Each structure stands twice: as structure tokens, then as C-alpha cells.
Amino acid sequence: MRSTYRVLFYTKNQAVKNGKAPIMGRITINGTQAGFSCKKEVSLALWDVKANRAKGKSEEARTLNQELDNIKAQITKHYQYICDHDSFVTAKKVYNRYVGFGEDCHTLMALFKEQLESYKEKIGKGKAESTYRGLVADYKSLLLFMKTKKNIEDIAIDELEKPFIEDYYTWMLGTAGNANATAFNRVNTLKWLLYIAQERGWIRIHPFVSFECAPEYKKRSFLSEDELQKMIHIELNHKRQRANRDMFLFMCFTGLAYADLKAITYMNIHTDSDGGTWLMGNRIKTGVAYVVKLLPIAIELIEKYKGVNERKISPDNVFPVGEYQAMLGSLKFIGKKCGCKVEVTPHLARHTFAVLAILKGMPLETLQKVLGHNSILSTQIYAELINPKVGEDTDKLCERIGHVYKLAM
Known part of the structure; x- marks a missing residue:
């Protein structure tokens, strides 16, 4: 010994x-x-x-x-x-x-690590880096729960029972201080892992299938038309800030997410028989197809970065998209400089496009195809943010009775 x-x-x-x-x-x-x-x-x-x-x-x-x-x-x-x-x-x-983790024993965190490594290899090949970062955060959260609450670092999958996920959910909302939507997503990640274990024959019955919780989504933010104009016309001293602003604007006028912006090449741009310019591709996050007829300002932005290969992943890429955190920091600064009421992030551009499209009369069925949503229910969330018909109908009411009722002098 x-x-x-x-x-x-x-x-x-x-x-x-x-x-x-x-x-x-x-x-x-x-x-x-x-x-x-x-x-x-x-x-x-x-x-x-x-x-x-x-x-x-x-x-x-x-x-x-x-x-x-x-x-x-x-x-x-x-x-x-x-x-x-x-x-x-x-x-x-x-x-x-x-503890009984022999060669034939399959453990939860070992499976999680395996899935993380597998996902990491597929980034840029149909999988989004942002989703990977989310999974890493989910892994760290689960490990912290097991260490602090259960005094363990791993557990055999066939030992998992419903109270485990109940305790985890309660811990996330309480001790960890996670938002309801975050806890909901992490519960789904844990369920996903157990479905994989079930498919592999490691367990016969999914121990968490009967556990249910519901998210409380925050109201989505977006830029007003005035704020969008300020973003367009703001004077910026640094070249990289101007590039990040331009890429943000392109997302505002196409509905692309950051991962999709990073992925697009000139192969995604098409011209129809009438001379219209279209952007077509598949969303990195879901693989669902999207199709956007480009507005003049979006075409101008594409032309602006043609032949400018500095910081581009390859000359085939349309824009010089950098790391997410770098763009985020730059946009937050620009947003404050413009006096925007909401925090400006890359994904805010997608929300802004959706709201602007609805305000200008784009039907939800069309917007669903532009945004590449699997379900129109996802698209309807944006319609709930604003309701142009309320404004139109109120204007009509004002025309009819606005001059009738006046305060007594």
C-alpha cells in the first residue's frame, strides 16, 4: 500500500x-x-x-x-x-x-460533461455558441447544488428520483436567487439529460417526467423609432464601435440573432427576377429556415463591408462579427450615449425588428417566416408588446367625441 x-x-x-x-x-x-x-x-x-x-x-x-x-x-x-x-x-x-460508481455505472454529471463536449464540437456547424454558454452555466448550477445541498459531486442516474429535481428547483428559486425563467430552463436541461439516459437504456422510467413548473417571462424590450434613429445618426469615434453599431442596425432591419449574423455569408444573399435582394438561411439555434427581403438600409450596410475583410472569420462572411461579450459591451456604451431607456444588447435588435414590423402592418404569419420561428405562438409574443389597432381605434373615437367633452371653465 x-x-x-x-x-x-x-x-x-x-x-x-x-x-x-x-x-x-x-x-x-x-x-x-x-x-x-x-x-x-x-x-x-x-x-x-x-x-x-x-x-x-x-x-x-x-x-x-x-x-x-x-x-x-x-x-x-x-x-x-x-x-x-x-x-x-x-x-x-x-x-x-x-459509492458504487463502477465501470457499468452511469452518472449524471459524467453524462452532462459528455453532452457539453459533443455540443462544443458542433458550434458553428448548426449549433450556437450562446446555447453552449447556457449549458455550461446549467452544468455549474447543478454541480453547485449537489455540492452545497447534497454534499456530493455526482450521482448514479438510476438513483435519481423526483424529490431530487423538486429540491433543485426550490434551491434555484431560493438559495441561488435564479429568476423563474432561468430555473424553468435548467429544469428542462436536466429532463433532457434523463431522456438521453432513457434512450440509451440506462433507466427504464424517466424519474422527472411528472415534475412540472411554469416560467414567468419578462416583458421583452425594444427600441422606439426615435431611439433607433439616434442609433443610426450617433457619431462614434472608434472604428470598432461603428462596426458594432452597424451590425446591430442590420439585425434591427432583418430580425437576425447574433449567432445568425455571425454565420451569414454572401451565399445567403440572393437577387430575384425583379431585382429584389433577399437573405435566406437557417437559424443556428433551431435550424428553422428564415427568409427576409432586405430593406435599402440593410443593403447599404452589406455594401459598406464588402471587401473589408479585417476581423471577418473569412472573406466570405458578410460582417466582421467579433465575440459576443465585446459586442455587448460596445452596444451598452452606445445605448447610454444615445439616451436609450432600455439596455441595448445584440438580441434587442431582433425584438426591435419584430415590433417595428408589426407596427408597420406585417402579418404575423409573414413575420414568423422572417424570424424563423417554429411556432406562430413565439411570434405572437411580440404582438402582445404593442397593439397598433388599439391606437387606431382610439384615434377614431377621438375624432368622433374628442371635441364634444371639455372641462368647465
């Missing part, structure tokens, strides 16, 4: 309840470590910090120490087995064997 092998126990003092603290364990092997919960509690007055066990000869102390000795003996047995059968021993390998 290697001399660097060690198992010690300690209390998690920041989680004390009713004077008792959870007992944690740590396996150390050749510089590698793996922590775990012993699923035991002890009064702080009874715990010997230096000896890493309960002190005294009381029945409670003797029982607890015997249980800790049994845990250590079990871990040591698994350590010895791996030493005999594997040339490379780590604390994680011993821990996995101790």
Missing part, C-alpha cells in the same frame, strides 16, 4: 444545525483528493478536531467512531483492490468504487 494514501474526517462547521455539524470525509492519494459526505452528524462539543473523530467514551462517541472506522475500512478495501488491478490510482477512482 502506498504511503501517500490517507482518509480523514472533519466537520462542515458552516452547515451547523441545532448544534450539530455534518461529518465529511476526504480521500487523499498521491496529491489527488476526493471529498464525500459520511451522512453522519455530530455535536461540535463531542468532536475532536485533531484526532478527526469523536472524543470521550460515551456510547454516542463509541458508536460514531465505530461507524467512521467502518467507512475507512471499506474505502481502504477498495483502494487495495484498485492498487492490485490498476497501475494508476487516484482518489476519485477509489471514491467512485466506494
Whole structure:
């Protein structure tokens, strides 16, 4: 047995309840470590910090120490087995064997990591970088929940039950302070992982299928026509700021999302028999087709960046789209300079286009095709932001009775 092998126990003092603290364990092997919960509690007055066990000869102390000795003996047995059968021993390998994560055991976080790596390889090939960033955030959230709430870093998929996702949802809304929509999306990510496990035959019944929650979506923001004019005419000193503003304007007049803007090439631009210019492609996020007849200002912006290959992914790309965070920071600055009432982000352009299109009379069925929405229900959200008919009908009412009722002098 290697001399660097060690198992010690300690209390998690920041989680004390009713004077008792959870007992944690740590396996150390050749510089590698793996922590775990012993699923035991002890009064702080009874715990010997230096000896890493309960002190005294009381029945409670003797029982607890015997249980800790049994845990250590079990871990040591698994350590010895791996030493005999594997040339490379780590604390994680011993821990996995101790908790039952053998070669045939499929775990939740291992599956999540696998899906993250698979998605990352497909970025730019039908998958959006923004969606990947969201999945990474979902992974970190789930791992934090398991560490802080469950005292574990992974769990066997066949051990998952409905209370797990119920606790996770409650934790997100409470301790983590997540918005309702964020918690809803992360629940769906977790359900998606379990559907994959079910398809692979790792589990027979999906443990979370009966758990339901509903999002409370925030009202979507958009630029007014006055604010849009200010964005067009604002004087900017830096070349990159001007480029980010121009790309934002192109999205405002086409309805493209950031990922779609980054993906478009001159192959996506087509001219019809009447001389009209069209932009056609498939949304990176969903793969759904979109088709936009370009307005004159959008055509001007395309022409402006023809032959300007600096910062473009390739000469075939229409615009020199940089990293999302860089564009976001630039647009926030420009928005403040223009005095916009809402925070200007890349996706705000898509909302602005949708609202502008509805205000100017574009039917929802047409807008659905332009935006590349799977369902017209997604498009109707924009119609709920404004209702031009209310304004038109109120104007008619004003024409009929506006001059009839006046305040007494």
C-alpha cells in the first residue's frame, strides 16, 4: 500500500444545525483528493478536531467512531483492490468504487460533461455558441447544488428520483436567487439529460417526467423609432464601435440573432427576377429556415463591408462579427450615449425588428417566416408588446367625441 494514501474526517462547521455539524470525509492519494459526505452528524462539543473523530467514551462517541472506522475500512478495501488491478490510482477512482460508481455505472454529471463536449464540437456547424454558454452555466448550477445541498459531486442516474429535481428547483428559486425563467430552463436541461439516459437504456422510467413548473417571462424590450434613429445618426469615434453599431442596425432591419449574423455569408444573399435582394438561411439555434427581403438600409450596410475583410472569420462572411461579450459591451456604451431607456444588447435588435414590423402592418404569419420561428405562438409574443389597432381605434373615437367633452371653465 502506498504511503501517500490517507482518509480523514472533519466537520462542515458552516452547515451547523441545532448544534450539530455534518461529518465529511476526504480521500487523499498521491496529491489527488476526493471529498464525500459520511451522512453522519455530530455535536461540535463531542468532536475532536485533531484526532478527526469523536472524543470521550460515551456510547454516542463509541458508536460514531465505530461507524467512521467502518467507512475507512471499506474505502481502504477498495483502494487495495484498485492498487492490485490498476497501475494508476487516484482518489476519485477509489471514491467512485466506494459509492458504487463502477465501470457499468452511469452518472449524471459524467453524462452532462459528455453532452457539453459533443455540443462544443458542433458550434458553428448548426449549433450556437450562446446555447453552449447556457449549458455550461446549467452544468455549474447543478454541480453547485449537489455540492452545497447534497454534499456530493455526482450521482448514479438510476438513483435519481423526483424529490431530487423538486429540491433543485426550490434551491434555484431560493438559495441561488435564479429568476423563474432561468430555473424553468435548467429544469428542462436536466429532463433532457434523463431522456438521453432513457434512450440509451440506462433507466427504464424517466424519474422527472411528472415534475412540472411554469416560467414567468419578462416583458421583452425594444427600441422606439426615435431611439433607433439616434442609433443610426450617433457619431462614434472608434472604428470598432461603428462596426458594432452597424451590425446591430442590420439585425434591427432583418430580425437576425447574433449567432445568425455571425454565420451569414454572401451565399445567403440572393437577387430575384425583379431585382429584389433577399437573405435566406437557417437559424443556428433551431435550424428553422428564415427568409427576409432586405430593406435599402440593410443593403447599404452589406455594401459598406464588402471587401473589408479585417476581423471577418473569412472573406466570405458578410460582417466582421467579433465575440459576443465585446459586442455587448460596445452596444451598452452606445445605448447610454444615445439616451436609450432600455439596455441595448445584440438580441434587442431582433425584438426591435419584430415590433417595428408589426407596427408597420406585417402579418404575423409573414413575420414568423422572417424570424424563423417554429411556432406562430413565439411570434405572437411580440404582438402582445404593442397593439397598433388599439391606437387606431382610439384615434377614431377621438375624432368622433374628442371635441364634444371639455372641462368647465
